[in-house]
Amino acid sequence: MNSSSKNAVVYWGTGRRKTSVARVRLIPGTGKITINGRPGDHYLNFNPAYLSAVKAPLHTLGLGEAYDVLVNVYGGGLTGQSDAIKQGAARALCELSVDNRKPLKTEGHLSRDPRAKERRKYGLKKARKAPQFSKR
DSSP, X not given: OEEOTTSOEEEEEXXXXXXXXXXXXXXXXXXXXXXXXXXXHHHTTTOHHHHHHHHHHHHHTTOTTTEEEEEEEXXXXXXXXHHHHHHHHHHHHHHHOGGGHHHHXXXXXXXXXXXXXXXXXXXXXXXXXXXXXOOO
């Protein structure tokens, strides 16, 4: 928990997914979402799945309109970025109150999704694709 220059209380959280990293700030406000200086719905191309993922931790606690969400996010695509923002917002809400942790944990908002791109192995074309086999 930090105080900004306007004496408003700011809650921080960091989220990660695939190669995306999101630094999320929660400020008491009206429920506005700003991602990299742009409105959240514009940044996420009005995709309802991405928007609902970003808002999910706030709706779990019934705080959808209570806090403004300011996000700096980089790396990956929109799917990874929206899930990283979700985890960062959940961590910031845990900083808000210790009681918020249990409902966020049961909904799975605090868990890091470990799935990532598998590395390419030598002798193979891709991570698991073998070169074409020829009998003769």
